[in-house]
Amino acid sequence: PQLGGPIWADPIHDIEFVQKVLSAVSTNPSRFGTSKRIEGMLSMMTEELPDVPLYYALDHLCSTVHCNTPAMLQFRSALLHAGYRVSMSHASRNGLKTDAPPGVIWDLLRCWEKANPVKRERLSETSPAFRILSTEPTLQACFDVREDANPQSRKRHLVRFQENPQANWGPKARAKDSGGISSELEDKRKLCQNKRKNQVTDASQLKNFPCKRFRKGTCTHGDKCCYSHESASDEADKME
Structure with a gap:
């Protein structure tokens, strides 16, 4: 400490x-x-x-x-x-x-x-x-x-520490492109809806993505790794 x-x-x-x-x-x-x-x-x-x-x-x-x-x-x-x-x-x-x-x-x-x-x-x-x-x-x-x-x-339920003056008090959403400041947090929530809708949930599809640790030489999973261990040259050959 x-x-x-x-x-x-x-x-x-x-x-x-x-x-x-x-x-x-x-x-x-x-x-x-x-x-x-x-x-x-x-x-x-x-x-x-x-x-x-x-x-x-x-x-x-x-x-x-x-x-x-x-x-x-x-x-x-x-x-x-x-x-x-x-x-x-x-x-x-x-x-x-x-x-x-x-x-x-x-x-x-x-x-x-x-x-x-x-x-x-x-x-x-x-x-x-x-x-x-x-x-x-x-x-x-x-x-x-x-x-x-x-x-x-x-x-005695005394006010001992500073309390928020209102619900959801704090930094608000950023300024709108059209001008003005958005005072509704709902606007920000709508922007973030379905943000992860297209996430990969099937583990077999992860083989389509290169393993970052393999590129650095630090991956210890070998063939059991769920990500691709193909080198950049192998990927280029596939593209051809």
Whole structure:
């Protein structure tokens, strides 16, 4: 993993100041157009572990070992069951702060992978995933959801992260040739319809296509390869 620095190791929030701002926003919500989001963000700050400067991104950890991602509630509960403190991070929806050492984090993921196995045969022996999962965990993880793993800001359904202002929000389809901007995603869908209609589905027809790996000298299938191994000169003779 990559790590930058220097890193601020002291608490990043002045909780007393945060509480004052939170109180001011809560008593006069109409003063700001984003008061709901401000309240949610400040509430999360009051719930964060003050003595843990960095956070883990759970989806990135799972991506490292190529396993599916457990629910945040489950993983936070597992840390609590193991005897460690844990909180969310206001900086990332999938972030969590904990005083558990990195070895415990990987042990929990090893236990999770045992219940949700990945295809080990697809992992390279030199990959981080293979090396991490080849080590047996030193603890038995429990992913049963605990009540104290669910923060108050989540229980109160506060707006903690920026939400999309409308459905299908984001980059739209490109400009039309006739001018103007297409605001309907349906236009793009229509252009892509039947895009793969003429795909080759009969394996015997693949012999009509040259094998790219054979040309590079890297194909190991030999006569069993479903693509053609004829050289360019052989194809030219056929054309004649």
